[in-house]
Amino acid sequence: MKALVWHGTADIRCDTVPDPRIEDGRDAIIKVTACAICGSDLHLYDHFMPGMKSGDIMGHETMGEVVEVGRDNTALKVGDRIVVPFTITCGQCDQCRRGNFSVCERSNRNRKLAETAFGHTTAGLFGYTHLTGGYPGGQAEYLRVPFADATHIKVPHGVSDETLLFLSDILPTGWQGAVQCDIQPEDTVAIWGCGPVGQMAIRSAILLGAKRVIAIDRVPERLAMARAGGAETIDFSQDNVVSRLNDMTGGKGPEKCIDSVGLEAHATGSLDSMYDRVKQAMMLETDRAHVLREMIYVCRPAGVLSVPGVYGGLLDKIPFGAMMNKGLTLRTGQTHVNRWTGDLLRRIEEGQIDPSFVITHTVGLEDGPAMYRTFRDKQDGCIKVVIKP
Known part of the structure; x- marks a missing residue:
């Protein structure tokens, strides 16, 4: 065959x-x-x-x-x-x-x-x-x-x-990513990545009753598809994601955050992304954790981080103190x-x-x-x- x-x-x-x-x-x-x-x-x-x-x-x-x-x-x-x-x-x-x-x-x-x-x-x-x-x-x-x-x-x-x-x-993966958030009717859900899983997560979050869904990517076709599915969008090549999300939520941050990107996160001009690429090249870490860092910083205290994006090995510079002190819940898994x-x-x-x-x-x-x-x-x-x- x-x-x-x-x-x-x-x-x-x-x-x-x-x-x-x-x-x-x-x-x-x-x-x-x-x-x-x-x-x-x-x-x-x-x-x-x-x-x-x-x-x-x-x-x-x-x-x-x-x-x-x-x-x-x-x-x-x-x-x-x-x-x-x-x-x-x-x-x-x-x-x-x-x-x-x-x-x-x-x-x-x-x-x-x-x-x-x-x-x-x-x-x-x-x-x-x-x-x-x-x-x-x-x-x-x-x-x-x-x-x-x-x-x-x-x-x-x-x-x-x-x-x-x-x-x-990809449909049950996007769905599980949204279900793990325990979405409530007043929630704003931020979704990093508008590839296939992110698109399914957007529609799943809306089906599960989210008040707002904000999707983050830089590819015009993906952002357009996200808007067609009912999401507001942020182009991370044009805007600082953390600042923009805080502006859009009155400084509170989204209650729920979904990482639909995983280990190959891209960023535009960020120091942590350049750091990750150097460490990858030197075989000192395997995965690029830019999206996880952003989610931890911007998520509203007592919020939920859901990670359907795939990770394979070792990450560096995770702000775990921020995660613990903000009382965030992390849910992951294939x-x-x-x-x-x-x-x-x-x-x-x-x-x-x-x-x-x-x-x-x-x-x-x-x-x-x-x-x-x-x-x-x-x-x-x-x-x-x-x-x-």
């Missing part, structure tokens, strides 16, 4: 690789009908995340049709249409029973590596480094789904792939996808949200390598790329 394969920094190729096969009785094989490039994939493309090996298949936003089912999998049958959550979940461990699917205790087949890096294992993830299991991803013609009786979202026929695909990651998808599928079917609004480019697998660069460099108005194998 054809698949998008990682060969090193900024080196993704469309290669011919072996077809997946059933390896366990709970497995399923799907024929991929749609997949997407995620902002988290760019962390691998730029090689900010450790644990990648040449030959790894990319991708963790995938859906398709079941073409083969393991002997012990009674939840699926050939012909079922499913979206595949990016988190691989056994459905049986203590964390899965609690609904904490992104920290499943059984699905990471390289759990010793994860325990060394993080203290405890996380769930296995598709197409996302050997720290999370080294599982082949879904930017391919076919995908093996481990623990497929638990790791799936069964979806109806007759609704487009484009409408349902983002149940795999997305517990299956915790939210039943409600989100209902909202899609009822017309409350159509996640396909974020798509700007649709291509075949052979065009995937070039689209990685287009997406990373924000060229051609690119906000979200869907791939049709």
Whole structure:
């Protein structure tokens, strides 16, 4: 089959690789009908995340049709249409029973590596480094789904792939980012990053009843999309974010802050951003923490910081004294996808949200390598790329 394969920094190729096969009785094989490039994939493309090996298949936003089912999998049958959550979940461990699917205790087949890096294992993830299991991803013609009786979202026929695909990651990720804020009717919610996750967080915060949503980015197309979704916007290349947010909130700051950026934060002319880039180059830190610092400084005392943006390693110069003395609450985590998808599928079917609004480019697998660069460099108005194998 054809698949998008990682060969090193900024080196993704469309290669011919072996077809997946059933390896366990709970497995399923799907024929991929749609997949997407995620902002988290760019962390691998730029090689900010450790644990990648040449030959790894990319991708963790995938859906398709079941073409083969393991002997012990009674939840699926050939012909079922499913979206595949990016988190691989056994459905049986203590964390899965609690609904904490992104920290499943059984699905990471390289759990010793994860325990060394993080203290405890996380769930296995598709197409996302050997720290999370080294599982082949879904930017391919076919995908093996481990623990497929638990790791799936069964979806109806007759609704487009484009409408349902983002149940795999960015819609529940934006939703969890907003839910973690415990949004109240009088709240102002500030959201850093107007990429795909930020766009979903904007609409989620509005659906959850926020009084105001203020979105921060510098890319005109992203800012325009944020305004179309109901947000006020700040262009951080033109304004000081902390000063502007204080002005917009009467000096109080937003009650809730969401980091939809993660480890590759950009800033315009800030000393801390230059500091981060120097330390990254010297391998003295792995992640750029500019957004986290801004959120801590500007968030209203007793407010909430929610971090759906991905971080991979070590940060420096975090103003933790400000966080503690202001009484801020920090909530983080990879997305517990299956915790939210039943409600989100209902909202899609009822017309409350159509996640396909974020798509700007649709291509075949052979065009995937070039689209990685287009997406990373924000060229051609690119906000979200869907791939049709």
